[in-house]
Amino acid sequence: MGIMNIRQEIKRSAKKQIGNHHRSLSNSFKFAGRGIIRVFLCERSFRLQLLCFVLTVIAGFIFRITGTEWIFIVLAGSMVLITEMINTALEYAVDLVTEEYRILAEHIKNISAGAVLVSSLLAVVVGLIIFIPYFLEYF
DSSP: OOHHHHHHHHHHHHHHHHHTTTOOHHHHHHHHHHHHHHHHHHOHHHHHHHHHHHHHHHHHHHHTOOHHHHHHHHHHHHHHHHHHHHHHHHHHHHHHHOSSOOHHHHHHHHHHHHHHHHHHHHHHHHHHHHHHHHHHHHO
16 A cells, blocks of 8 residues: 555545534443454454453452452453454554555554553463462362
């Protein structure tokens, strides 16, 4: 895609944004829901991360973790899902603007995937800090 085509696409997009400036709140939620469904259906890693989050929540109910612990679990799990969604959006955007290999495109994809990895590792650490004492007490 040439520079002129990109400029034309940006202009079209800007006109759409101006035209959609007054779109309803319900449409905003509808579009956000479509995005969540798209990531869920198309991204295996998102489904795996969501499964881990659900299992962690179930463990939280089983062990009756404290309110403060719930805050950390929900924040850590949500952070992983959010970074995965941003990673997916960045991958789509990179694929949209370039069809041929470019080192900067590779860097963008690698950095955003690295953000998912860092957030996932942090979530694991939070989970271990919270749940190891419960496991030790239970067993």
